[in-house]
Amino acid sequence: xxxxxxxxxxxxxxxxxxxxxxxxxxxxxxxxxxxxxxxxxxxxxxxxxxxxxxxxxxxxxxxxxxxxxxxxxxxxxxxxxxxxxxxxxxxxxxxxxxxxxxxxxxxxxxxxxxxxxxxxxxxxxxxxxxxxxxxxxxxxxxxxxxxxxxxxxxxxxxxxxxxxxxxxxxxxxxxxxxxxxxxxxxxxxxxxxxxxxxxxxxxxxxxxxxxxxxxxxxxxxxxxxxxxxxxxxxxxxxxxxxxxxxxxxxxxxxxxxxxxxxxxxxxxxxxxxxxxxxxxxxxxxxxxxxxxxxxxxxxxxxxxxxxxxxxxxxxxxxxxxxxxxxxxxxxxxxxxxxxxxxxxxxxxxxxxxxxxxxxxxxxxxxxxxxxxxxxxxxxxxxxxxxxxxxxxxxxxxxxxxxxxxxxxxxxxxxxxxxxxxxxxxxxxxxxxxxxxxxxxxxxxxxxxxxxxxxxxxxxxxxxxxxxxxxxxxxxxxxxxxxxxxxxxxxxxxxxxxxxxxxxxxxxxxxxxxxxxxxxxxxxxxxxxxxxxxxxxxxxxxxxxxxxxxxxxxxxxxxxxxxxxxxxxxxxxxxxxxxxxxxxxxxxxxxx
Numbered sequence: 077x078x079x080x081x082x083x084x085x086x087x088x089x090x091x092x093x094x095x096x097x098x099x100x101x102x103x104x105x106x107x108x109x110x111x112x113x114x115x116x117x118x119x120x121x122x123x124x125x126x127x128x129x130x131x132x133x134x135x136x137x138x139x140x141x142x143x144x145x146x147x148x149x150x151x152x153x154x155x156x157x158x159x160x161x162x163x164x165x166x167x168x169x170x171x172x173x174x175x176x177x178x179x180x181x182x183x184x185x186x187x188x189x190x191x192x193x194x195x196x197x198x199x200x201x202x203x204x205x206x207x208x209x210x211x212x213x214x215x216x217x218x219x220x221x222x223x224x225x226x227x228x229x230x231x232x233x234x235x236x237x238x239x240x241x242x243x244x245x246x247x248x249x250x251x252x253x254x255x256x257x258x259x260x261x262x263x264x265x266x267x268x269x270x271x272x273x274x275x276x277x278x279x280x281x282x283x284x285x286x287x288x289x290x291x292x293x294x295x296x297x298x299x300x301x302x303x304x305x306x307x308x309x310x311x312x313x314x315x316x317x318x319x320x321x322x323x324x325x326x327x328x329x330x331x332x333x334x335x336x337x338x339x340x341x342x343x344x345x346x347x348x349x350x351x352x353x354x355x356x357x358x359x360x361x362x363x364x365x366x367x368x369x370x371x372x373x374x375x376x377x378x379x380x381x382x383x384x385x386x387x388x389x390x391x392x393x394x395x396x397x398x399x400x401x402x403x404x405x406x407x408x409x410x411x412x413x414x415x416x417x418x419x420x421x422x423x424x425x426x427x428x429x430x431x432x433x434x435x436x437x438x439x440x441x442x443x444x445x446x447x448x449x450x451x452x453x454x455x456x457x458x459x460x461x462x463x464x465x466x467x468x469x470x471x472x473x474x475x476x477x478x479x480x481x482x483x484x485x486x487x488x489x490x491x492x493x494x495x496x497x498x499x500x501x502x503x504x505x506x507x508x509x510x511x512x513x514x515x516x517x518x519x520x521x522x523x524x525x526x527x528x529x530x531x532x533x534x535x536x537x538x539x540x541x542x543x544x545x546x547x548x549x550x551x552x553x554x555x556x557x558x559x560x561x562x563x564x565x566x567x568x569x570x571x572x573x574x575x576x577x578x579x580x581x582x583x584x585x586x587x588x589x590x591x592x593x594x595x596x597x598x599x600x601x602x603x604x605x606x607x608x609x610x611x612x613x614x615x616x617x618x619x620x621x622x623x624x625x626x627x628x629x630x631x632x633x634x635x636x637x638x639x640x641x642x643x644x645x646x647x648x649x650x651x652x653x654x655x656x657x658x659x660x661x662x663x664x665x666x667x
Contacts, residue, residue, distance in 0.1 A: 082341045084115040085215065090254035093119045101196050105134040105655055108192070122216060122254075124209025125195065128188070129491040131640025134655035135165065136190045137489055139212035140202065141219030142442070143244040144226060144237065144264075145183025149438030152448075154205040155185055156425030158198055163422065165189030166653040167641050169488070171499045172419050179418040181482065181534050182261070183442040184212060184219045188489055210248055215256045217247040217332065222264045222272040224443040228404040228451060229267050231395070233283035233381055234294040236266030239324045246325050253332050257339030257347040260332055261303070264296070264324075269395040270385030273444055275311045275569045276302045276537065278349050279331055286318045286378030295320040297377045300331060300361060301353030304531035309571050310350040315358045315365070318378040330369030334361070382567050388537060389566025390606025392517060397445045399479055400472050401458065409458060410441075410451040413467065414474035416505065417483040417498045418446030427466055435461040446482055477508040480522040480539070484532035487635065487642050493527030495544035495555040495581065496632040496642050501525045504585055507628045512589045515596050518605065522564075523588070525557070536571045537563040539605050540588060547578040554633045555581045561591075561617055562609030570610065575617040582630040583623040590622035 078086075088096065097120060100107050108116055117127040126137040140155065147155070155177055164175040165188065178186040190198070202208060211217055220240050223229060227237040243262065247253050253260075264281045265272030274280025281296035296319050302312030319327045331349075340346040353361060366374055386394025398412040413428075420428070428448065432438050437452035448470070453461060462472065481504070484490070486497025504523070514521060524538035535541035541560030546553060557579055560572030579587055598620075599608050609617060635642045640652035 078341050079344050080114075081118055081215075081344060084118055085255050088119060089122060090251065091249060093122055097123060097125070097192070098196050101192050101194070105192055122211060122214035124212030125190070126213060128489045129487070131649050131652040132489065132654050133652075134191060135188070136192065136195075137485075138187045138190045138195070138198065138209060139180070139184050140187070140207055140209055141182075141184040141212040142207060143220050144222045144240045145224050145442030146237075147440045147442065148206060149433070150429075151205055151207055152432060152440040153426055153429035154201060154207060156422050156429060158201055159187050159425060160422035162191075162194050162198055163187040163189050167644055169499065170643050171502055173421065175422040176419050177422065177425055178485070179415055179420070179442050179446045179448060181418075181444050181446060181532065182219050183221050183224060183444055185442065186485070208248075213259075215258050216254055217243075217256075217260050217262065220244055220262045220264060221277070221444060223267045223269070224271070224398055224441045224449055225402075225404070225410055225451065226266055228406070228410060230403060230405045231268045232266050232405070233268055233285075234266045234296070234321065236264045236272075236281075239266075239281070239296075239321050240264045242325050243328055247329065247332065253329070253336065256332065256336050257341050258344065260335065260349075262328065268381055268384040269387040270382065270389065270565060271387035271395060271398070271444070273388070273537075273565060274299060274302070275565050276304050276309075276534065277312060278303060278335075279328060280312045281319065281324060281328070283381045284318055284378040285381075286375060288375065293320055293378075295378065296324060297380045298327060298331075300358070301350040303348055303350050304534055304536050305348070306345070306529050306531070308350070309531070309536050310354075311569050313353055313358045314377060315362045316377045317362060317365075318375040323372075326372070327365070327370060327374065330365050333369050334365055338364075385566045387566070388522065388564050390539070390562075390564040390604050391566065392602075392604060397447065397479065397520070398443055398449055399445075399447060399474065401462070404451070407455075408436075408451075409453045409455060410449050411453055411458075411461060411472050412443070412447055412449045413470040413472055414479050415447050415470055416474075416478055417481055417501050419498060420448070420470070424466065424470070428470070431461060431464055431466065475505075475509045476514055476519055476521045477512070477523065478505045480520060481505045482522070482524040482533050482538070484526050486527040486544075490527060492530050493544060494546060495527050495557065496635055497525050497527045497533070497544070499643075500581065500630065500632055503628070503630070504588075507585050507626075508588060511585075511626070512592050513596075514592060515599070517602065521605065535560065535563070537565055537569070538572060539564070540591070541572040541574070542584065543574070545578045547580060549580045552634065555635060557581055557584050559584070559587060559621055562606050564606055570606070573609070573614050573617065575614045576621045576623065579623045581633055582628060583625055585628040586624040586626040587621045589626065590624065591620055594620040594622075
């Protein structure tokens with residue numbers, strides 16, 4: 077039997093949802109039938125709108141998904157202005173204030189505290205400036221990711237940007253691919269560094285070359301079935317297919333259609349292509365793709381370039397990320413700025429857009445490490461740009477603990493999350509910066525904090541992986557974290573081993589401090605952290621972690637998700653200002 081979600085989608089899905097959303101916006105929050113909330117909120121996702129967590133009824137998260145994270149001149153400013161006008165909520169975050177944007181691990185932007193009444197106006201402003209929320213969420217093609225400096229990078233094997241735009245234009249809103257069994261995440265990587273993170277995507281096109289008719293042709297090898305969600309991580313598998321850039325859309329569309337037709341629609345947990353690849357094997361996937369979905373003879377896989385991958389690869393050379401000042405292939409420079417846990421104030425987004433206009437081409441790009449890049453900066457403008465006060469906070473040369481920090485949305489807005497994340501990871505990084513000394517040769521160290529097993533912060537591919545849990549301490553329920561070690565991508569990708577579970581959150585910085593100290597004392601000369609972890613079993617690693625209390629203080633330890641907002645002064649759900657009334661005024665909170 078199909079799931080409830082499949083039945084809801086059969087009734088209304090795809091572009092047909094928009095008229096209903098516009099009607100709800102005109103009539104107000106209360107026009108959405110209460111007994112149909114689950115159905116409508118599931119459908120809203122197709123247009124990039126997620127309902128926020130319990131206690132925040134009538135408020136939504138909106139996701140904007142520019143292909144490959146490329147924001148053309150003027151678009152960064154548009155996002156900042158929308159965030160300033162529409163993304164200011166009924167309460168302040170103690171770390172970030174009110175009114176900001178979140179850069180995601182899929183090169184998109186998320187805005188919070190959005191009200192349904194404002195959605196059409198936001199859409200109009202986005203679309204006037206070439207942006208969209210179309211399929212930013214939902215069971216369809218999500219935002220296509222890749223090297224954030226595609227088309228500009230000196231280390232490119234093949235320029236992937238044209239392929240990414242073709243896929244984006246072909247499959248966004250395409251009626252044949254509107255309703256898939258689950259989300260469809262695609263990565264297209266053209267550089268030698270591997271920063272498209274293809275291994276963890278449903279479909280990965282990765283740089284390769286092949287001899288065809290006596291000529292060396294540059295293109296992509298195809299991998300299928302990667303993903304991190306829940307407790308079932310998979311690396312994408314080679315299906316023995318090479319595509320030229322001209323063939324990429326046909327083969328990608330064939331695989332999307334294969335998933336549409338054969339994916340599991342009776343169990344949403346199993347409705348990802350990684351499980352179909354498990355069941356069929358790569359050989360059957362290729363055979364079915366060739367026989368039923370592609371009308372030309374596909375090439376066997378070519379020579380891949382994965383052996384050159386250094387992005388998040390646990391090595392001491394190459395691109396660990398795109399932070400810093402880097403020369404483009406045209407002689408200009410791009411400047412990668414560290415946006416700690418991806419969150420940046422609306423006013424600062426606008427100020428950053430001013431800097432992009434003043435010192436570069438006005439273009440900005442988003443990375444999978446939640447950072448922002450300003451491109452096309454002439455060499456003569458570099459010193460002035462780097463001297464701008466804003467770059468003291470959003471630094472091109474951050475400390476490794478801040479450079480390597482990633483965090484998901486957490487209990488602030490997400491109903492799935494078990495723990496608070498973004499404010500906590502900011503506090504972790506600052507404490508570690510002041511109290512823990514990394515070895516001198518370690519300049520890149522990734523710590524990812526995910527609020528649950530959904531893995532939005534990609535914890536399984538970090539040096540230190542943190543995953544939200546609960547435990548009891550001194551007889552009281554407290555927020556806790558599982559600790560994993562040694563994850564990463566590269567030529568030999570590896571998922572983190574979860575070595576210690578349910579560590580009270582205030583003991584995690586001490587655990588990291590002890591682990592780093594033990595690594596420094598016990599490592600062989602020049603041994604990377606990932607090599608150090610791989611050489612040891614889980615039992616020994618658990619002994620090296622040693623959780624303990626320090627002078628680090630965690631104000632969110634006792635948040636049990638019974639508040640409408642983790643940082644609210646009133647520690648109960650009844651204090652919520654939501655839902656809003658039809659006249660857009662907040663419903664008065666109970667005393």
